[in-house]
Amino acid sequence: MISFLIRRLTALVAVLFCVVTITFFLMRLSPGGPFDAERKLTPAIEKQLLAKYQLDGPLHEQYFGYMADLLRGDLRDSTKYRNRSVAEILSQTLPVTITLGAIAFILAVVGGVTLGVTAAAGWGTWKDTLAMLFALSSISLPAFIVGPVLILIFSLWLQWLPVGGWGYPAAMVLPAITLAAPYVAYIARLLRGSMIETLGSDFVRTARAKGLAESVVLYKHALRVAILPVVSFLGPLAAHLLTGSIVVETIFHIPGAGGFFVHSILNRDGFLLSGVVIVYCTLLVLFNLAVDVIHSLLDQRIRLDG
């Protein structure tokens, strides 16, 4: 177990190194610089700006300089948002994105499990079709349509919930639903498949023969085994939620990190981009590690030595 953890944490460092390197060179080698978008600068000023942000000199020197700063824990300054450091921007926006992601995560798991079990329990009947129709319709439309439609119905017509914003529970409902909707479908679909398989196995027949209530058979016996593929999906799910939050934050005017992500790419704000990428990847790799540990605790057949 300990050697497993050590090996995975070493892998994390390797992953981060690759990801940062790729991001750095893609940003620096693609046409256009960080100061192109604004008014035409005189060559002298541009030179000074480049020097200030250490973007002058040969490319490999820039790269090694940046890596050395990263090792010291310095994420450098944003080239677009002047006088704001990347660390400062991240510390203000990430908590918002992570809160939204966590709520959506719980919603997706609870909703997906309920729909998946309902569909599998009524396999081949109208319940199955209806549950899957509901689930699949949410992956058949992009979030930037689902979001505005929800706003139109619940905020403008029914006036139950706020249109956008952040900071109080009511404002979190619609964004979390919009973000979670497609993954409810993914989980429902995964669970339906593995549940149908599990319901055909002997131990479920035994549980039924003992005269247990159907809900006990489904949720206490079958779900324990059938949930395993869903647990493996939780890691990718977190990655999807981080990506998806870009759209949702834009629609609902939420001050999260997603908007900075997109704008850092469009503004060629390389340091901000690398900063967000580093934090996202670290979060995801650590999360995956946690998922693997949970997975092995749920299923004693899996041993953590790979």
Next chain:
Amino acid sequence: MADPNPIRKFWKRPVARITLAILVAVTAATILGPALLPASYAEPSSLSFAPPSAAHPFGTDLNGRDVFYRVLLGGRISLLVGFCGALVSLGIGTTYGLVAGYAGGRIDNFMMRVVDIFYSVPRLIFILICINAFNAQLQHFAAAQGWDWLISSSRIAILILSLGVIEWLTLARIVRGQTLSLKNRAFVTAAKGLGQSHPVILIRHILPNLFGVILIYLTLTIPAVIIDESFLSFLGLGVQAPEASWGSLLADGAGALNPVRIRWWLVVYPAAAMALTLLALNFLGDALRDALDPKRSS
């Protein structure tokens, strides 16, 4: 899996027939439709934001173009990007899974570890960076080679390639698992005994047995790629005007969703076309999986 029984069983299900009928109808409409409609529908006119009427059943957009025509045209690009992107991803995923499963041991371990890592990074975000970085370069390249067709469609080419490159992971895992169990079966041992080379065994003996799985993932990857494309369109990095895809039409139409004046026809019709097609594909894929997946044959 190659035996006709599951296919016949699949055909008997109403879901299969309904979804296939919808898909054939939508595909035919998007391919033939624009040619059959009057050419004036494609041109901008002074009739801006006209609601649906007899002349323009789906209304008109900001530039006075017919929305029905735009939806058909957008469907053409969306389906093209979805289908070709899915093919790219199937090619990568199948090859990768075959090699990993067949090689086994350390190579397999390493290759699957790489898949795990890709699974856990936000892939679409790298696509954003790549599109931004490579589009101009591809256009330069096309101009230098004198390939006019590539200049005009460089964005679509990049979309197909990059979206195909991010959607292959699940298939690779599944193909690998199947290959692992297939390679110890008697017919593979026999082929080895006859002295056939590894590529021949992989392509002639193992690959045909994976046909069912590949078909399932073709139908499930197309909607995933179409949704990914719409995400890029929303960020302004997808298909560029005057070309259109369902995603870009919806992204334009989403701006029309406000309480002051709801130009609903700009959203409802593209959304309905997209939802209908993707639902049909998703249902078809699930039905195929129920029928063909060897693990669920019981």
